[in-house]
Amino acid sequence: MDAADGLMARVEGYRQALVEAQRTLVGIPALGPTNGGQGELAKARVVQGWLEELGLDIQRVDAPDPRVEDGIRPNLVATAPGGDDAARWVLSHLDVVPPGPREEWDSDPWTLRVEGERLYGRGTLDDHAGLLASLFGLRAVLEEGLTPAGRAGLVVVSDEETGSAYGLEHVLETRPDLFTPRDLIVVPDGGDPEGLMIEVAEKSILWLRVEVTGRQVHGSTPDKGVNALYAAARMMVATREMYQRFSLQDPLYHPPMSTFEPTKKEAGVPNVNTIPGRDVFYLDCRVLPQIRLEEVEAALNERFSQIAREQGAQVRISRVQYLPAPPPTPPQAPVVTALARAIQKVRGRPAYPGGVGGGTVAACFRQRGLPAAVWSTWPDTPHVPNEYCELGALVNDTKVFALFFAGL
Numbered sequence: 001m002d003a004a005d006g007l008m009a010r011v012e013g014y015r016q017a018l019v020e021a022q023r024t025l026v027g028i029p030a031l032g033p034t035n036g037g038q039g040e041l042a043k044a045r046v047v048q049g050w051l052e053e054l055g056l057d058i059q060r061v062d063a064p065d066p067r068v069e070d071g072i073r074p075n076l077v078a079t080a081p082g083g084d085d086a087a088r089w090v091l092s093h094l095d096v097v098p099p100g101p102r103e104e105w106d107s108d109p110w111t112l113r114v115e116g117e118r119l120y121g122r123g124t125l126d127d128h129a130g131l132l133a134s135l136f137g138l139r140a141v142l143e144e145g146l147t148p149a150g151r152a153g154l155v156v157v158s159d160e161e162t163g164s165a166y167g168l169e170h171v172l173e174t175r176p177d178l179f180t181p182r183d184l185i186v187v188p189d190g191g192d193p194e195g196l197m198i199e200v201a202e203k204s205i206l207w208l209r210v211e212v213t214g215r216q217v218h219g220s221t222p223d224k225g226v227n228a229l230y231a232a233a234r235m236m237v238a239t240r241e242m243y244q245r246f247s248l249q250d251p252l253y254h255p256p257m258s259t260f261e262p263t264k265k266e267a268g269v270p271n272v273n274t275i276p277g278r279d280v281f282y283l284d285c286r287v288l289p290q291i292r293l294e295e296v297e298a299a300l301n302e303r304f305s306q307i308a309r310e311q312g313a314q315v316r317i318s319r320v321q322y323l324p325a326p327p328p329t330p331p332q333a334p335v336v337t338a339l340a341r342a343i344q345k346v347r348g349r350p351a352y353p354g355g356v357g358g359g360t361v362a363a364c365f366r367q368r369g370l371p372a373a374v375w376s377t378w379p380d381t382p383h384v385p386n387e388y389c390e391l392g393a394l395v396n397d398t399k400v401f402a403l404f405f406a407g408l
């Protein structure tokens with residue numbers, strides 16, 4: 001049996017331990033204050049205990065936050081010494097999103113429910129799966145008596161779900177010395193159900209608020225007013241024209257084109273018999289990095305203004321979110337090839353680089369010139385009721401991280 005087979009066999013022995021670790025984590029709700037919670041400290045203490053058991057060197061890079069009782073948002077940086085290769089990091093997060101209405105869950109979201117191969121509970125996938133796969137992956141390397149290829153690091157942060165200011169952003173701002181552009185950085189916080197896509201790029205994000213003003217009158221006399229809802233509806237329909245106007249496709253991304261979608265709608269008049277004088281809706285645009293966001297804004301502005309003029313209404317567009325895409329991680333970057341090699345060994349199928357619609361925490365790394373890849377086996381269950389993680393996938397991902405740290 002070679003070293004890779006030995007590592008994978010060792011990980012097989014962690015199945016029950018992985019389930020028990022999930023049970024522990026699910027039982028500690030870690031909601032940030034923006035989501036009405038008291039933060040991540042209780043969960044961080046448990047995880048720190050596990051990291052200490054592995055004999056890792058642990059540094060705390062906590063962010064002060066007076067909104068939580070303990071006053072801090074914990075961030076853990078745990079490392080093991082390794083060989084001469086570049087350092088290998090895996091970043092995961094402690095916080096989870098609120099479970100939403102209890103009646104939409106088949107069982108208590110804060111109690112692990114095991115049904116066959118599926119582990120149900122809030123956070124089991126996002127991001128306990130990434131946290132545990134990386135932690136148990138490194139554990140396998142150390143218990144096999146192997147030396148990691150380069151320094152091996154586990155970064156476990158707070159505040160991923162509500163902006164990262166108290167999490168990864170804080171770590172990168174206060175400890176810029178931790179990472180170098182030579183390092184291999186993986187973020188297991190997204191991916192595809194087969195665990196084959198290595199996400200290296202993302203689109204720019206543009207969220208716009210569109211406020212249409214007309215003139216409110218009685219429902220029986222539309223001729224005396226200006227129907228803002230009708231004007232807004234025309235604008236929403238016209239938004240689809242942007243798919244032709246910005247029709248560039250790039251096969252690296254899924255989907256390959258930029259997207260322009262009306263999403264949120266503020267409540268208008270509460271009664272049927274009033275012609276509304278004001279309407280507010282929002283657009284979520286995910287734009288290929290080759291296209292400048294200003295061009296998209298200008299095109300929407302021009303088209304909406306034209307419609308407003310035709311309807312005798314006014315329109316005001318304002319930015320809600322404006323995030324030009326960070327430079328992509330090159331598809332040939334060492335982090336991608338190292339991951340792809342490990343995935344091929346575990347899954348027996350080739351992995352491929354890809355781009356997504358944007359908004360991953362890896363952007364914090366990429367904006368600083370640190371090539372990060374997002375990868376994990378990821379069914380479409382994060383942020384929904386009955387979130388689950390497949391035990392088999394978790395075991396496989398653990399094997400991939402074991403091979404990744406070992407450099408096999």
Ligand SMILES: [Zn+2]
Binds near residue numbers: 189
């Ligand atoms: Zn996440």
